[in-house]
Amino acid sequence: xxxxxxxxxxxxxxxxxxxxxxxxxxxxxxxxxxxxxxxxxxxxxxxxxxxxxxxxxxxxxxxxxxxxxxxxxxxxxxxxxxxxxxxxxxxxxxxxxxxxxxxxxxxxxxxxxxxxxxxxxxxxxxxxxxxxxxxxxxxxxxxxxxxxxxxx
Amino acid sequence: xxxxxxxxxxxxxxxxxxxxxxxxxxxxxxxxxxxxxxxxxxxxxxxxxxxxxxxxxxxxxxxxxxxxxxxxxxxxxxxxxxxxxxxxxxxxxxxxxxxxxxxxxxxxxxxxxxxxxxxxxxxxxxxxxxxxxxxxxxxxxxxxxxxxxxxxxxxxxxxxxxxxxxxxxxxxxxxxxxxxxxxxxxxxxxxxxxxxxxxxxxxxxxxxxxxxxxxxxxxxxxxxxxxxxxxxxxxxxxxxxxxxxxxxxxxxxxxxxxxxxxxxxxxxxxxxxxxxxxxxxxxxxxxxxxxxxxxxxxxxxxxxxxxxxxxxxxxxxxxxxxxxxxxxxxxxxxxxxxxxxxxxxxxxxxxxxxxxxxxxxxxxxxxxxxxxxxxxxxxxxxxxxxxxxxxxxxxxxxxxxxxxxxxxxxxxxxxxx
Numbered sequence: 001x002x003x004x005x006x007x008x009x010x011x012x013x014x015x016x017x018x019x020x021x022x023x024x025x026x027x028x029x030x031x032x033x034x035x036x037x038x039x040x041x042x043x044x045x046x047x048x049x050x051x052x053x054x055x056x057x058x059x060x061x062x063x064x065x066x067x068x069x070x071x072x073x074x075x076x077x078x079x080x081x082x083x084x085x086x087x088x089x090x091x092x093x094x095x096x097x098x099x100x101x102x103x104x105x106x107x108x109x110x111x112x113x114x115x116x117x118x119x120x121x122x123x124x125x126x127x128x129x130x131x132x133x134x135x136x137x138x139x140x141x142x143x144x145x146x147x148x149x150x151x152x
Numbered sequence: 153x154x155x156x157x158x159x160x161x162x163x164x165x166x167x168x169x170x171x172x173x174x175x176x177x178x179x180x181x182x183x184x185x186x187x188x189x190x191x192x193x194x195x196x197x198x199x200x201x202x203x204x205x206x207x208x209x210x211x212x213x214x215x216x217x218x219x220x221x222x223x224x225x226x227x228x229x230x231x232x233x234x235x236x237x238x239x240x241x242x243x244x245x246x247x248x249x250x251x252x253x254x255x256x257x258x259x260x261x262x263x264x265x266x267x268x269x270x271x272x273x274x275x276x277x278x279x280x281x282x283x284x285x286x287x288x289x290x291x292x293x294x295x296x297x298x299x300x301x302x303x304x305x306x307x308x309x310x311x312x313x314x315x316x317x318x319x320x321x322x323x324x325x326x327x328x329x330x331x332x333x334x335x336x337x338x339x340x341x342x343x344x345x346x347x348x349x350x351x352x353x354x355x356x357x358x359x360x361x362x363x364x365x366x367x368x369x370x371x372x373x374x375x376x377x378x379x380x381x382x383x384x385x386x387x388x389x390x391x392x393x394x395x396x397x398x399x400x401x402x403x404x405x406x407x408x409x410x411x412x413x414x415x416x417x418x419x420x421x422x423x424x425x426x427x428x429x430x431x432x433x434x435x436x437x438x439x440x441x442x443x444x445x446x447x448x449x450x451x452x453x454x455x456x457x458x459x460x461x462x463x464x465x466x467x468x469x470x471x472x473x474x475x476x477x478x479x480x481x482x483x484x485x486x487x488x489x490x491x492x493x494x495x496x497x498x499x500x501x502x503x504x505x506x507x508x509x510x511x512x513x514x515x516x517x518x519x520x521x522x523x524x525x526x527x528x529x530x531x532x533x534x535x536x537x538x539x540x541x542x543x544x545x546x547x548x549x550x551x552x553x554x555x556x557x558x559x560x561x562x563x564x565x566x567x568x569x
Binding site for chain 1: 504505506507508509512513516523524525529532538539567568
């Protein structure tokens with residue numbers, strides 16, 4: 001019998017692990033800004049708290065009720081944007097969306113690039129699961145709202 | 153009974169292998185697996201009889217109806233109107249004139265909410281239940297906001313049945329003009345005690361509407377025996393095409409109700425100053441109707457009647473019993489609701505696995521189920537859930553498909569936990 005996960009690699013090991021044991025789940029009491037994302041189609045929702053240090057995101061936590069894709073996307077997003085500037089986080093957001101709809105990257109990346117997608121590339125197989133793309137984008141919607149409240 | 157003997161019993165009720173041969177889509181593969189279609193409650197697949205009837209109409213006898221003074225139009229009109237007779241018989245309606253063709257059940261309920269609803273006055277109330285699909289909720293909310301009626305919601309028990317005592321309480325002040333409830337829940341499979349509800353409504357001076365979208369598929373429907381005043385259903389869940397639904401209503405009600413949509417076909421005389429309406433049912437069928445789809449619905453009803461509801465109901469009851477038993481054995485799986493009487497619908501959740509992840513992974517294994525809130529958000533909230541996965545059964549469902557579902561769910565659970 002083949003593996004149940006033989007599903008276009010959508011459920012990458014990293015995604016399943018982060019969904020099961022998130023590293024950035026929770027809330028920040030002293031948050032400088034918050035954002036929310038809700039998916040009326042499935043009832044999933046996520047809240048993002050951020051603490052800024054000058055123009056950098058110093059700390060970020062998410063409070064997510066959702067599927068494995070949504071949970072892992074929130075957690076890996078939080079990991080990836082920690083320490084990044086607002087502009088870098090926004091660039092990551094654009095690259096992530098472009099990857100999900102299958103647009104080629106505008107410039108070649110190196111893994112040391114501060115705005116490289118890195119582990120977020122685990123979500124690339126979502127291209128073939130259009131109905132699930134919004135699951136991965138939901139945390140980024142929440143982050144975008146949080147960043148809009150931050151004056152830089 | 154062991155699983156094997158239960159499977160034999162299911163096969164005795166109905167020759168499912170012969171039925172499956174009549175559904176071309178069931179031989180399709182999905183992701184290189186045989187299609188296991190367990191989403192008939194959302195929309196059922198179509199037998200050759202329906203596909204051929206519609207194609208044959210377009211190939212050999214199509215023209216617009218009710219107006220052409222030529223042979224081809226007359227033939228098409230006859231075929232279309234014959235379906236009205238068929239539907240009247242199907243529902244045991246007292247008169248063919250009480251059958252209104254609509255786009256679907258949603259449009260049928262909207263017709264009642266607009267037309268019957270326009271006769272209501274502020275201070276009067278409409279009662280729905282917590283079980284309702286959005287189709288039997290939103291039209292009444294819109295009516296409430298338009299006319300100023302009160303919208304009351306009958307609660308359900310934790311098992312998922314309408315709380316009849318609470319319903320009695322909602323009817324007590326005599327202000328209720330209409331009780332509009334589902335005849336079978338699309339989420340819990342709960343079959344509502346329609347006759348009891350109708351008697352309660354009538355005793356309180358209210359009319360009663362049943363949303364039969366799920367129910368008509370699984371059992372013989374007799375609107376007179378149910379004591380209904382309005383009954384709605386849709387063709388596409390009944391192995392017929394999309395785009396065709398039915399409203400049945402008592403003739404005296406239909407005659408008192410103003411038209412819903414205006415246009416051609418629904419008039420008697422027209423001038424710029426004043427127009428008069430056609431008699432029922434035509435008063436409620438403005439414009440060129442879904443002629444081909446109506447003929448397809450007629451073919452679907454004929455096809456179902458050749459199998460017979462005795463066999464269909466027995467087959468689906470056995471499948472549902474088998475499904476409940478097999479799914480109960482999946483570790484971490486919880487079946488949602490325990491209604492007194494259940495049609496071929498089972499909603500479930502699994503510990504630590506979201507319904508959307510379940511549906512995606514089942515799909516990769518060729519199994520089609522529904523996941524989400526099933527157009528019943530308030531019911532989900534009442535159940536304390538944001539979503540469920542749902543398997544639903546039809547005439548073509550095999551016990552082996554339920555085995556495939558249960559076995560795959562075990563593997564999905566092992567993958568996530």
